[in-house]
Amino acid sequence: MNPPPKAGGLKTSLRAGLNAGMAAGLVLGLVDGVGAGLRTGTHGVVDWLGCLAAAGLMYGLVFAASGLLLALGLHVWLRKFPLGERLSRVLALLLGLGLFVGLVWWTRPWVFPGLSVTDPRRLAVSAVLLPIGIALGFVIVRLGARLPRGVRWAGAALVPFAWLGGGAFLYSTSSDTGELGRVNDRTRALPNVLLFVCDAMRADKLGCYGDERVQTPRIDALAKEGVVFERAFVQAPFTGSSFGSYFTGKYPRRHGFVRMAPDTRMAPNVTIASHLKDAKLVGGGTLERDDYHCVTFMTGALSTSAGLARGFDSYFESFMGHHLVDVDDPWSLFSSELLLYIARTKLAQKFDATPVASEASRWLRANGTKRFFAMVHLFATHTPYDPPPEIRALYNDPDYKGPVSVFRSDHAFAIHEGRAKPTEADERQIRDLYDGGVTYTDRQIELVLRELEAQGRLDDTLVIVTADHGEELGEHGVWEHNHMYQSNLRVPLVLHWPRKLPLGKRSDALVESIDLLPTLCDVLGLELPVQAKPDEDEQGRDYGKIDGKSVLPLLDGRASAIREFSFAENGIEMSVQDLRWKLVVPAVDGDNRPLELAGESLESLSTRGIARPRLYDLENDPQERANVLEKAPDEARRLLAALAEWDASLPIPRLEILMSERDVTENARRMAELGYGDGVGKDLPKAPEKQ
Known part of the structure; x- marks a missing residue:
């Protein structure tokens, strides 16, 4: 009888x-690597094999x-087991821990998003x-033990x-972005551009716009x-x-990003960043690919998969856990999707x-001497409202004892759907948050600008502070955004x-978000972009037109105005306003079918739409409390004619706009207010799907 092994x-x-760790790392690295390669669109056998090996x-x-x-x-x-048994047990535990992290992340x-x-x-x-x-880890090891030796x-x-x-792959493929943005004769007289987009930040909450309470010194x-x-x-x-409008200078139904959904991707468009790679200079000559280093630092409400990052050389995505990615480095791009690197970034x-x-x-500390276009997307004014202590x-009532410590998007949905009713104290708490x-956003802007000041480069930089939209704080019985109020x-x-x-x-x-691209072209002395593809399709619809206009004529005395009207739309409504009047009309009927404004009147919209048209006198009612449609019908008709003309000029039909969950909730609420709790026209055919 043989003695048991020591x-x-x-x-x-x-x-x-050690052996179990190397084996587990190879298995998990290859599995995660295949997913990362598919998500990043890795091309070429060499890059695929090299990235997989590097992941291992x-x-x-x-x-x-x-x-x-x-x-x-x-x-x-472990000491009571022989080497092989120890290896199997440690391997099972390591694989189980790796699978556990993957399950938690994916x-x-x-699960509680x-x-x-x-x-x-x-x-x-x-x-x-x-x-x-852990159980899956042991199952995998046990199944592996049955494989032939x-x-x-x-x-x-x-x-x-x-x-x-x-x-070897990592050594041979490390990218060098040092040449990007190196100052040369073409760019020596041009500024850097630093764009801050503060998500959901209202204008009227800033000191420079008249607020005397909120601290925004920078x-x-x-x-x-x-x-x-x-x-x-x-x-x-x-x-x-x-x-999409900021980056392309186009209205949404021209640039194509009309749906706020996870699978939405903007159609190919010339963006600010991509234009800086080959733009023609007004005085002659052309910018070259490396003249500007284009980089974006995003919170993550949008990701590069949305198509908005076209032309950026580098990007950082906080919510996604993506480290700073250099798009021309296959490993930098590939590794950003590896759970190992995501976990490191999130930690x-x-x-x-x-x-x-x-x-x-x-x-900026490492690249401040370059010519750059940088976008910084800040999120502190978006839900969840959760500023640091x-x-x-500075703002919250220390005696508040209510349930609101953080205000999240699901809280807003609960209010809109009638599942929650905040008290006055709750509402004050939400607004204070x-x-x-x-203020937290202002301090983050200060943090970034302080770096430019330390390098003496602030005067070489055009700094822009704006927002992608504002925020409703209960003034009209609704919260957050995707509403057509001035807020x-x-x-x-x-x-x-x-x-x-x-x-x-x-x-x-009146200026609009579409004016950013033309303004930057004007400041930098660039010609406006021209679409590489034909501007018009077989139906004569113009996708390439730049809708925006430079605001510089407003600043140097060449013009007192660059437009008469400002237009906006979401999934259920459209609006038009001039310097005094604002008209909001329904864009869909009770069955969520789009309305063609060219064939509608104020009277028909009042009966067929999900809500009655609303006319506001912004000069005397800036808070939009009173609908004065019946008092000023001629003004409403004038604005409706302008809105219908604008609607008809856009190449993408309203059918393309997907109603969000918030749109559906708002639609149901308004139909109920009109006495049509079950909708109207249910026996009518639905709008045809796009062919």
């Missing part, structure tokens, strides 16, 4: 842990170290997923090949030394369409309350570049 001591456990290497290093630590901690349990969109991983509900889910992951040895042999191949200082536009409006009260964010501003500051103390977010449509717009722009100038002319 179990061995700590050295044997550590050997088992990086996972292997992390899990080898984890295996050693795990073996050390579990040695008292179930986020469906939007909540922090430290929220008690998410922790409870994690407590359930942990044993599931040759297959198992071949798998083990892959580890050194992956490490060597991955190391934005106010920019306004004092720059230009303030009193009547700046977005073309849609939600993020995707507004960003770092736990120790940084302002990850977007901090990343932008670090990038030191800022809360929002005000804290405004949603009017946004701040501050331009600061003392070398060329006037100091302390205020303009009350």
Whole structure:
């Protein structure tokens, strides 16, 4: 009878842990790598194999170290087993832990979405997923043990090949962005451009727009030394369409980003960033690809998958957990989708309350001498309203004892659907939290600008502060955005570049988000972009037209106005306004079918639409409290004619606009108010689907 094999001591456990870690790292790295490659669209056999090998290497290093630590901690349990058994058990635990992390991450969109991983509900889910992951790890190891010995040895042999191949690939493909944005004769006289887009920030909450309570010293200082536009409006009260208009100079139903949905991607358009790669100079010559380093620092309400990042050389996405990605480096792009790197980025964010501003500051510290176009997307004024304690103390009532400590989007939905009714104290608390977010945004802008000042480059930089939309704070019985009130449509717009722009100038002319691209072209001396594809399709619809206009004529005395009307739309309504009057009309009927305004009158819209048309006298009623349609019908008809003409001029039909969940809720609420709780016209045919 053969004696049982000797179990061995700590050295044997550590050997088992090291081998198990390298094996687990290779398996998890290859599995995660395949998903990352598919999500990033990795091309070419060399890049695919190189990135997969590098993923196996990086996972292997992390899990080898984890295996050693795990073996050390579990040695008292492991020492009674021989080497092979120790290796199997450590391997099962490591695979289980890796699967557990993957389950926690990839179930986020469906299990308590939007909540922090430290929220008690998410922790409870994690407590359930942990044993599931560990059990799966043991099942995988047990199944693997049934494979032929040759297959198992071949798998083990892959580890050194992956490490060597991955190391060689990383060494050979590291990108160098140092040449991007190097100042040359074409760009020496041109400024940098730093665009701050403050998500959901209302204009009337800033000191430079008249608010005396909320502290925004940095934005106010920019306004004092720059230009303030009193009547700046977005073309849609939600993020995707507004960003599309900023970047392309087009109305939403021309640039194509008309749906705020996870699978939405903007059609190919020339954007500010892509235009800076080959724009023609007004005085002759052409910008070249490397003349500007284009970089965007995004919170994550939008991601690069939406198509809005066209032309950017580098991007950072906070919510997605993507580190700063250089788009021309296949490994930088590939690794941003690896869970290992996402976890590292998200962990770092736990120790940084302002990850977007901090990343932008670090990038400027290393690249401030370049010519750059940088966008910084800040999110503190968007739900959840959750400013840090030191800022809360500036606004929130210390004696408030109600349930609102953070205000989230699901809270707003509960109010709109009648499932929650905040008290006056609750509403004050919500508004105070929002005000804290405004101050927090200002401090993040200060953090970024301080870096430029330290390098003496602020005077070389055109700084723009604006928002993609505003925010409703219960003034009309609704909250958040995607509403057609001025609180949603009017946004701040501050331009600061003392070398060329006037100091302390205020303009009350109508300007729109579509004016940003033409204005930048005017400032930089660039011709407007021309679509590479034909502007018109077979039906004569013009997709290439730039709708916006430069605002510079308003500042140098060449013009007192650049447009008569400002237009906006969402899934259920459309609006038009001039300097005094504003008309809001329904854009769909009770069955959510789009209405053709060219064939409608105020009377027909009142009976067929989901809500009656509303006319506001903004001069005497800036809060939009009274519908004066019956008192000024001629003004309403004049505005309706302008709106119908604009509607008909856009190439993308209203059928393309997807109603959001918020739109559906609002539609149902308004139908109920009109006495049509079950809708109207249910027996009529639905609008045809697009062919």
